[in-house]
Structures are given as C-alpha cells and as structure tokens.
Amino acid sequence: MTCALHLPDGATVSDFAADVYDVWASGEISCSVQRIDSTGTASQMGSTPGTGVVATPGWTTLADDSIVDPVIDNLQYAYSASCTLESSSLWLAKVSVGYVGAP
Secondary structure, eight states: OEEEEOOOTTOEEEEEEEEEEESSSOSOEEEEEEEEOTTSOEEEEEEOOOOOTTOOSEEEEEEEOOOSSOBOOTTTOEEEEEEEEOSTTEEEEEEEEEEESOO
C-alpha cells in the first residue's frame, strides 16, 4: 500500500509511525517514507522494523525517528508513505508523519 504525503515546504520531518493490526501473526508488516525526485527515483527517508512473522497478534505501532534528508522541498521532490503487508491477515489503520518548523 502506498499513499502520497502532502507536507509543508520547509518543514523538518521528525518521525513517522504506522498503526497496524495482525490478526493471526502469520505475516510481516513493514513501513517506510520516501522522497521521489523528478526522474521517479525514490530514496528512503526512514523505515520501521518489521513486525516479524511470529509477532503477537493485535494492534501495534511501528515507528521510526531516524529520518534521512528530513527537510521537505516540494519543488524538487514528491513524498510518499508505503507499507508492505505480507498476508491478508494484516491491516493498516493509519500512517502519521511528525514534523516541525512549518505552519
């Protein structure tokens, strides 16, 4: 699953998180935030550790605060978040991006 992110120009991304649910702990979930340049080349700004195939079933929050190239430049890049769900027993509830320094 991938979605576009609309973040304020000049903001500094501080962290991102994904709220996920694993029904039977039979698959793995991992999420990331990318920036994409005008050629379509994506570079990863941050990624969460995966839940693990033998994760405890239920709700969990995957998070990362070690962001690479954190300053938003909407003139040069587009931004997206994506989560890989390796099984139909996995759900993604939301992705949130924390930032500072912009209105």
